[in-house]
Amino acid sequence: MSATILLWAITFAQIMLAIAMVLALARMIKGPRAQDRVLGLDTLYVNSMLLILVFGIRTGNTLYFEVSLIIGILGFVATVALAKFLMRGEVIE
Amino acid sequence: MNHVTDLPLWVAWLVAAFLFIGAGLTLTGSFGLYRLSSFYDRIHAPTLGTSWGTAAIVLASIIYFSALQSRPVFHEILIGIFVTITTPVTFMLLGRAALYRDRSENNPEVPAMDLPKDILDKLKLADKTESVYLESGERE
Structure with missing residues (x-):
């Protein structure tokens, strides 16, 4: 019984997060300006991080926690670097 | 599962x-x-x-x-x-x-730049006495 509940909830959460990733990707492709694309990329990073966390619950393996932590850190660094580039035209001055 | x-x-x-x-x-x-x-x-x-x-x-x-x-x-x-x-x-x-x-x-x-009041006053003063302001600016 508890396995059935969890399986349905996890599948549903994965579908919703996948749709959220598609929406963020659509915003990244559509633009219209560079800052919108950076915002879409940041949302895509966060959504993929959550998707991998849910995948870790599905498999019962704590290895996926580290994967999603690394994705979170890389997403933060990427967005800060891109925002800096939009502001100054250079990342490291 | x-x-x-x-x-x-x-x-x-x-x-x-x-x-x-x-x-x-x-x-x-x-x-x-x-x-x-x-x-x-x-x-x-x-x-x-x-x-x-x-x-x-x-x-x-x-x-x-x-x-x-x-x-x-x-x-x-x-x-x-x-x-x-x-x-x-x-x-x-x-x-x-x-x-x-x-x-x-x-x-x-988007809203325009909102400068603090003392800087605005200085800028207005600089408009009136442009040459003096430029000279003092160049010296620094």
């Missing part, structure tokens, strides 16, 4: 509810990012996913692994803390960059 057959029922319901809340809020935030009309509206929407979307899924993960391994498992809280700290930083930087770009293009939809 063979490893979860011995989980108590209330744990399963709790994890399912938190997963549903987290994924639903993240979907709402991404839908807002897709749907809203201007950048300054859109920058608010994904924070739904980075605040309670992340917190609910992290809570679900904590509850699930604590019940599965019969001991408190708290390392997922790292992701929650990290995302909570970094999201305001990134979005403030991005919003500032967008505002700077819009202002440098003289976009009429």
Whole structure:
């Protein structure tokens, strides 16, 4: 019984997060300006991080926690670097 | 999913509810990012996913692994803390960059630069006595 509940909830959460990733990707492709694309990329990073966390619950393996932590850190660094580039035209001055 | 057959029922319901809340809020935030009309509206929407979307899924993960391994498992809280700290930083930087770009293009939809009053007074004075101001500026 508890396995059935969890399986349905996890599948549903994965579908919703996948749709959220598609929406963020659509915003990244559509633009219209560079800052919108950076915002879409940041949302895509966060959504993929959550998707991998849910995948870790599905498999019962704590290895996926580290994967999603690394994705979170890389997403933060990427967005800060891109925002800096939009502001100054250079990342490291 | 063979490893979860011995989980108590209330744990399963709790994890399912938190997963549903987290994924639903993240979907709402991404839908807002897709749907809203201007950048300054859109920058608010994904924070739904980075605040309670992340917190609910992290809570679900904590509850699930604590019940599965019969001991408190708290390392997922790292992701929650990290995302909570970094999201305001990134979005403030991005919003500032967008505002700077819009202002440098003289976009009429964003508010103009709001200088402090003493600097404005100095600028007005500089308009009247332009040569004096320029001379003193060059000397520095």
